[in-house]
Amino acid sequence: MKYLSLIFLSLCLPIAVNAIDSKAFSDPRQQQAYETLTSELRCLVCQNQTIADSNAELASDLRRQVYEMLQQGKSRDEIVQFMTDRYGDFVLYKPPFKAKTGLLWLGPVVFLMLGIIAVFLVLKRKKQAATQENGQAEKLAKICRLLDEGDVS
Amino acid sequence: MLKYILPLILFIIMAIFLAIGLNLNPSEIPSPLLNKPAPVFFAPKLQAPSEKLANIDLKGQVWLFNVWASWCVSCREEHPVLNELARQKAVTIVGLNYKDDPSAAKNWLDTLGNPYNVSIMDQDGRIGIDWGVYGVPETFVIDKKGLVRYKHTGPVTPIDVQQTFLPLIAQLQAEPS
Numbered sequence: 625m626k627y628l629s630l631i632f633l634s635l636c637l638p639i640a641v642n643a644i645d646s647k648a649f650s651d652p653r654q655q656q657a658y659e660t661l662t663s664e665l666r667c668l669v670c671q672n673q674t675i676a677d678s679n680a681e682l683a684s685d686l687r688r689q690v691y692e693m694l695q696q697g698k699s700r701d702e703i704v705q706f707m708t709d710r711y712g713d714f715v716l717y718k719p720p721f722k723a724k725t726g727l728l729w730l731g732p733v734v735f736l737m738l739g740i741i742a743v744f745l746v747l748k749r750k751k752q753a754a755t756q757e758n759g760q761a762e763k764l765a766k767i768c769r770l771l772d773e774g775d776v777s
Numbered sequence: 778m779l780k781y782i783l784p785l786i787l788f789i790i791m792a793i794f795l796a797i798g799l800n801l802n803p804s805e806i807p808s809p810l811l812n813k814p815a816p817v818f819f820a821p822k823l824q825a826p827s828e829k830l831a832n833i834d835l836k837g838q839v840w841l842f843n844v845w846a847s848w849c850v851s852c853r854e855e856h857p858v859l860n861e862l863a864r865q866k867a868v869t870i871v872g873l874n875y876k877d878d879p880s881a882a883k884n885w886l887d888t889l890g891n892p893y894n895v896s897i898m899d900q901d902g903r904i905g906i907d908w909g910v911y912g913v914p915e916t917f918v919i920d921k922k923g924l925v926r927y928k929h930t931g932p933v934t935p936i937d938v939q940q941t942f943l944p945l946i947a948q949l950q951a952e953p954s
Contacts, residue, residue, distance in 0.1 A: 668911035671803065681876065682911055685902045710816075710909040712809040 647691045654694050661690050661700060665707060666715050674717065808909055808928040815842070815919045816907035823874050823882055823896040830871075830897050832923065839949045840869040841942075842917040843893070843933075844905065846877040847885040849913040855932035856889050862938055863892035868946045872896030875905050875913055918945055921954035 649655040662676035667683040675683040686707075693703050704716070713719040721729050810816070819831045843859060845852045863870055872893035874882045879898060886896070899905055908917065918927040927945055929937060
């Protein structure tokens with residue numbers, strides 16, 4: 625049974641490969657740029673895939689677009705600008721930091737800070753309650769002691 | 778007292794955000810083209826491939842740019858709505874026949890009716906990329922100056938026509954060219 629499941633798992637492995645249409649570049653740097661760019665651009669049809677991963681037609685068209693622009697000698701920034709001019713920041717897996725995306729970037733930090741403040745306040749309150757209880761316990765002990773002494777005399 | 782009200786307030790805030798999140802449509806991505814000049818095209822007409830249409834030809838009029846294809850299922854749902862809109866002659870409707878086979882496209886118009894004043898062909902999807910098309914059907918409203926004023930993703934329903942398109946078209950018709 626153990627072996628069977630191992631075999632099954634190993635069969636699942638080769639599924640995670642890129643969409644198949646290899647583009648040939650003469651310049652290895654361009655090849656590199658192509659690979660990074662296509663893995664940073666979102667396929668808008670299947671929104672949780674990059675255009676490098678997706679087999680959707682739009683993704684293949686956008687790969688062709690990136691390929692052609694690189695062949696024309698366009699820079700990375702020019703290509704990213706081309707895509708955001710048409711599809712908006714959503715096409716980028718890593719949106720730029722600006723007023724509109726501020727909440728997206730700062731939200732987690734704000735929540736972390738709120739969490740830390742909350743923990744701090746709770747701890748402080750617990751400590752106060754503990755010292756108060758300690759004080760009362762002391763008083764109680766004193767009363768008992770006094771009572772005991774009273775009994776003796 | 779605060780001890781009980783605070784969690785309640787937090788819960789209400791969370792519930793509101795979750796409700797908004799549930800009602801958002803993730804496939805509706807705001808178009809960066811809004812209030813910008815419509816992307817330039819110069820493309821052959823579907824029914825007369827030797828003639829070409831450019832968007833300068835449409836300057837001075839309000840027009841709809843409807844992206845469609847014969848392979849697109851929701852376009853079939855939308856088609857009668859466009860036919861009805863065309864019958865009212867409220868606006869010029871230009872079709873972008875997106876990544877389609879021309880004969881299949883012509884056949885589609887012959888059997889289902891042709892609401893388009895003219896349809897242009899975009900067989901390799903390049904005009905689609907320029908317009909940021911990612912899901913067919915899509916409908917753009919372009920004003921007399923050639924600016925994109927509205928984008929609708931997905932099939933246009935009769936309610937959309939009544940509540941959004943017709944009022945917007947009337948408003949844009951009234952603007953000076």
